[in-house]
Amino acid sequence: MTNRIATIATVFIALAMCVPAGADPFDDFDALFPPGKPSCFTHFYDADHMQAHPQQTVTSLRLTRGYPGLLYEDDIDKPPPREDRRAKIEVIATFRDSGKTGKLKRFAGGAGCYVNVDTIHCASDTCNGGGFTVVREPEGTILIKLQDNGWFSLRGSCGGDDERSLARGADDRTFRLAPSPQVACR
């Protein structure tokens, strides 16, 4: 009897492990953006990577959900049904020219993310600011994907007119970010 239970349990565990991330976009959404909890995904590209991808201009990318987005989400009177959930995030990027003389240090843009049919889509907070999709991978990493002709608007300073798209270079379309401690997203 014990062996039989163990066998059934093993089969269930094996089946569970076989279910790929992305099977249910709402599950992925909840896993990436759990209610009331901060999250942080980062990629700091090293010199070797940048040399191998000369058309990539983004040198680091952070996707963070924390203050003040979580407070805005918390402001609503009662939690929305699962299919109507929205997550407020911030995307922070540095580029090859960041910090060079006369250049801004880094760029940031806010977005609201939601499940759109069978994908997770993040739309810029700014008017006509574009957006991207987020794919949750089985390893816990995420892919930020911009369409070939897509864009996502970032600002380089408070109140300035120094707008720049995340899709700046020909090789700035897909980014793989790893889950990271919140401190890495500051």
Place this chain on the structure above:
Amino acid sequence: MIRIVLVVLVAFCGLRAAPAVAQEALPRERPSCHARVYDSAHFAGHPKQLVAAISLERGTREIAQEKQWHDSAGPDDSEVAATLRVRFRGRSKAHTARLVCDGDRGKDLQCGVATCGGGRIRVDVEKDAIRIMIGGALKNGTFIPHYIHLDESCDAAPERQTVLESGEDDRVFLLPSARMEACR
């Protein structure tokens, strides 16, 4: 009838008072300095506080910046400029952040680093003092931490950045109004 009128008046004044709070904290184009140096008695009650001195200045430089914004963006532009200075315990060097502040949610001012997306603080007013807040709490009491970059270190890797972050005893700072010298 009088009660109804009073209720309406109070409600109206309450709605009107919210944005005024933010404007009162840092009035546009008027120089101000709010500063505080913490003493050993304070640290005895807040042993995990890292900040030893903190100030928020709106001097000649900031007022000139505001006039420039006002001229280019129009009279409705509500942004104010400020300089945050922080000295940590056991250190002699003061760290600086040039801020742009704007009203948000009708309650207080949100201030971000002018030259990079490097976190934010909130500022509101309490009598003759201002309150600087980092991070905030959800309705269930969970504190959501935050930070602001100092010395424009926001393009550096996380371990090389200088930040003021909402540690356990570094979440709210009450700064009394002070002479301009106290902010330099």
